[in-house]
Amino acid sequence: MTSTMNNQANEPTDASIARRKLHPLVDLQCDRSWFEELQNRSSKNGPWDDWTLYQLSVEAEHAKRIDSFEQLLCMRTLPSFEPMPHQIDTARKVVHEMGGRAILADEVGLGKTIEAGLVIKEYMVRGLVKRALILVPASLVLQWVRELNSKFGISAVAQKKEHSWQYEVVVASIDTAKRDPHRDIILGQDYDMIIIDEAHKLKNKKTTNYQFALQLRKKYCLLLTATPIQNDLDELYNLITLLKPGQLGGQSEFAANFVVDKRLPKNEDQLQDALSTVMIRNRRGDGGISFTKRVVKNIPLELSAEEQALYDAVTAFVRDRYKEDGVDMMSMLPLVTLQREVCSSRDAVFITLVNLFKKTSEDSPIRAKIWELVEFIKQIKANTKAEKVMELIQQINDKVIIFTEYRASQEYLLQYFRAQNILAVPYRGGMNRGKKDWMMDLFRGRAQILIATEAGGEGINLQFCHHIINFDLPWNPMRVEQRIGRVHRLGQTEDVKIYNLCTLGTIEEHIVNLLHEKINLFELVIGELDHILERFETDAGSIEQQLAKMLLESGGDSAHLEQRLNQLGSTFSKLREEKESAEAPKGPTILAQMTELGQKVEVKP
Amino acid sequence: MNSKQVHKYVQRYLEATQCAILEKSPAHFKVKLSPVADRELTNRPFYWSFVDRTGSEPETMTYLFVTDQEKYEDNVNAPALAPAPATSAVDAALNRSFGFVNNNLANGVRTHREDLYFGSRKLEQLFGAAKNSGSYVNLFQEPERRSNTPFQSTPYTQWLGVNMRVEFACDRKREEIHSYGVSLATGLVVENFYDRLKNLKLTPRLPANVHVTRNGLSFAKALNLVETSLERKLKGYDYSWAEDATARLEEELARIRHYYDPMVQQAEEEVKSAIEEQFNQRQTEIRWQYEPRVTASAINCGIFHLEGIE
CATH class of the missing domain: 3.40.50.10810 (Tandem AAA-ATPase domain)
Known part of the structure; x- marks a missing residue:
């Protein structure tokens, strides 16, 4: 580590520099610090260095010498x-x-x-x-x-x-x-x-x-x-x-x-x-296919009777809370999360309920209601989604990344696969760098499955895998894009298959519908999305907040919710069209005409 | 430096620092470092300060230095196939008696693998280690033959030798290496002095039956002779690169002057000094970036006692 620290001590001081004129424009600056040290050692009669190391030192300098002003010399150090x-x-x-x-x-x-x-x-x-x-x-x-x-x-x-x-x-x-x-x-x-x-x-x-x-x-x-x-x-x-x-x-x-x-x-x-x-x-060539295709498949699922009962109970609970507490969004967001979690796993719901329970005061009537919900959880014996995933994985018979929003679902899936004798490794934001790297290596090697809770731009490049299962979907399209972007990027040689699990008759169905059909998320050009979102989110809070609000305000009226979501979807496509048309005479085109600023590159995947 | 040169280089370093080479092939070394080398190469300053303070016996590290990655991997993979059944039979037997046996335990300490190639950080560190303990020498030429009579003494001359790196820099850079020797007896200046030393046998001890001639000039005088010789040589060079750099420098300065001058003039009093400060900063940056300069600094140097009087 010491070699990377700034070491001012090695810099020659002005006192030990002698100047001589070489040319009207250039001085020769001779650093004399070596001479002082040599005299110093000579007067003390040592210590003296080794002759072989002296030679090695000279040879290293010869090898590193910069022969000419031209050339790109760094290439010889990057074999x-x-x-x-x-x-x-x-x-x-x-x-x-x-x-x-x-x-x-x-x-x-x-x-x-x-x-x-x-x-x-x-x-x-x-x-x-x-x-x-x-x-x-x-x-x-x-x-x-x-x-x-x-x-x-x-x-x-x-x-x-x-x-x-x-x-x-x-x-x-x-x-x-x-x-x-x-x-x-x-x-x-x-x-x-x-x-x-x-x-x-x-x-x-x-x-x-x-x-x-x-x-x-x-x-x-x-x-x-x-x-x-x-x-x-x-x-x-x-x-x-x-x-x-x-x-x-x-x-x-x-x-x-x-x-x-x-x-x-x-x-x-x-x-x-x-x-x-x-x-x-430099611009992309027109002819080169820069990216492979994305094949998106929504997998509709019916919740089991027990899961459906929990979903309904939670929905009713959330609606009641909303009626009582009014429109304080900050306290409502965790409740909406509950609803989303039922669509993922009972484990995720349970953890959130426990936290909620701890937060409510002891004499609150809500505590009893929470217990009722827990009773519903107890009834659930199997996870419909996990079983479906198992089926998918056997069909795919290749490396698969499963993304989930919830840590509890991740844990559940890990256990589930372990019980089925399939090797799966976790990946999450809280892991330190070393552990993340280790998990990546395992996934590159023996493990068939990676279960990740975050896609974040942390430079995990997983081009060797081309199957993604979205166990549940984030509400923010950008995060969905980040997930896919881990795999669908330069260096990916296969078409990327994306499976969205979607439980029918739930909030999830609406979201998948919105992201896939209305926003057309999965077909957006890379880099397009963030610009659209930037403009979209300025007016009414983040897209997640807007969605949560709609959900609560609909009060369980599915048709009403559908309608609001449709509106949101069309706002989105309007922004997109605006962007496209507005951009026509703008930046990219200005630059597009300036072909002398770089070269055209055919990117072969 | 190709992989062969790297290999040779590493070997000489390890030998010079008394490291124990446990195993080697043309593509690798397995080596237990000597304390000197360990201090330089393992980035363990806390460990070494602990050893120094407590006076405890140091435990140095063992490294696998791979100098030719491709060849090494081939070697490792190829012969492993043949004896594999034998070892696995042994393992199986051991496993039956003792349960699982970790093979690595038998090999002793864990070895760190480092691939050494030109540009790799470890080799760079090795270069640095060579420089740290190869900077100042005081050496004597070993006599060609032993003198016939022990009463006859051979005269030696003391030389000041220095290897200089000369850097020609503006926003770009190139370097040259020059080696000078100055006879402290006569003031004779020799170029390519290092090449001459390379072919001699040198030792840190004064050989028998040798006497060193009295110096005719001081160290300071010798230094001056080196610098003057270098100056004379460099004066004959082509400096169109410096003229070009100066032209670029002037062009850049004119450009920012054109940008800042009207800004400074039109500025309100309260922001004026801030803009001027920024203007000055930009000028300083441009000088820093483009100003042509030539610097000479020593790579290493020493006092050499060579046979004969020159």
Whole structure:
């Protein structure tokens, strides 16, 4: 670990540097600290080092020597890693033509992270970068740390505590970094290199994130984004100002020279020229099939009589509570969860009921009601869904990932499979990194089944598996997409089969219906969803809250609920159409015309 | 460095640091580290400070260093097939008597595997270890032949030798390595001095029947001779790269001036200083990024006593 710590002691002090003029523009700076130490040892007659190690030391330096200004030398230190040609070209261009300050704006899925990794590695191999700061969304911190360590052999450290900043290469979330006490520490540093991922979040120069980024002291800098222009050209201007202020002229010149309307550029050729020295955008080829297909199958299920009885009892309980307590959403959300949990497993309901019981006061009449529900739970002997899953797994006869929202359902399934003599391993957010890796290895190896409670963007890449069973569905479409995204990504060679278990006559049926039929979630283009959701959620709270509210307000009237959900579905598709039509003259098209900013890449899965 | 060179390199390091090589093939070493090597390579500062404070007997670690991954895996997999039945029969017998036997227990301590290839972190650490204990030497040439009469003494010259890394840097960088030797007797400066040393037998002890000639110049004088020779050599180089870098630097400075000057002029009083500060910061960054510079620093150095008077 000590090797990754910043060690200022090795830097020569000014006192031990002698300057000599070599050329009108260049001084020779001779570091004399070696000489002082040699004299020191000579006067004390030692200690002296070993001749073989002396030779080995020279030989190592010869091997590491940087022969030329050109070439991408980092490749010789990465023998087991083969980047794609456009990634190598991009890295070379950033280092040799752009002076190490660039916007990497490849379309989604072409490997901007790899390009950035190659650039930073190249500078590190050349000794031009020691201290680097990588600012990314919180959910991507660990993924970056892992990629830099495993693919590039860079000892990057995730920022956890205040003292993490003293490491040479730190990955942190920008939201943490900009806050005290971190802010002052970071702004007091000179960073050889700064990388900002998802840089389109900095598009607005009034935000604190932007102002913070503007104050960072840096030599080289990379901004990564697939959408350098989302709405208007000013966004691009603001990003470039972080890298090279004035590259597109002053704000007023930029407006006069390049902008007709906020969304319409003029003098496109000049704009493209000006951009070509700061931005690289590789595009997906038209011909290449970039992703394999998604095959979605809903599996309708009838609850058993006992399960149905529990569901009805819980529904009645929730409705009563809602009538009594009124519209306090905060206290109602856990109750809605109850209803969803019945659709998953009795274990999940039970845990929630126990917690609820503990929270209610001892003399509350609710306690008795909770006991009644527990009686219903006791009647249930089998889990319809689990049995169906068993059937599915035997048909599939291959690796399968089962996602569930509930920890209790996960535990239940683990036990269930153990009883059936099928090897299943768990995966959840609370596990530490080592355990997660271990579970991944088991799943890659002997285990047929992985049961996961979270899909999170933690960089679990599971391309070797192409069957997903959604034991139950999250209400947030983004989380569904994340689940699928673990498997359906670059490197997946098979069509991905997605099975949604759906209990008829329950809230779940409505949700599956909404996500699948109305939102058309499973066929959305990757990256499209978050933009739609962003706009959708601004008005009336998160999509989960909106759904819960509808459910409660419908008061058990299924037709009424159906109608509200239909409305929600059409709002969604309207937003989507709006986005598509509004986007036509916007960012992506502006960039689409600028074909000189990168190359076209045929991505073969 | 290809895998053969890495292999040779690792072997020389292990031998030089008195590590006990337990097993080796052209593709790997299994080695119990010596205390010196363990301190350098195992990242256990707390353990070693514990040993130092308590004076207890250190237990060093055992490593499997694989220098040629492909060949090693082939070797491991291939011969394992043949003797497998025999061992499994033994295992089976042991299992009957003792229940489950973990095979690894028989092999003693757990070995850490490290793949060493150019660019791998462990090899990088090994390079660092070589540098840490291969920086300053004081050596004597072993005489070619023993002198016939024990009363005849061979004259030796004391040399200051230094290997320099010269870095030519702007926003890009390249390096050269130069090796100089200065005779402290006569002030003669020799280039490629290290190549000359490589072919000699050197020892840390003064050989018998040898006397070192009196120095004619001081260390400081010798240092000056080295730097002057280097300067003279470098002056003859092509500096178009520095001119290009300076042109880029000027262009960048002009660009941000064009951006900030009107901003500073139009700014309200209260924000003016903030904008100026930002402007200054951007200028400093650009100088830091593009300003051409040449630096020379020592890789290592030493005092060498060589036969003859030069």
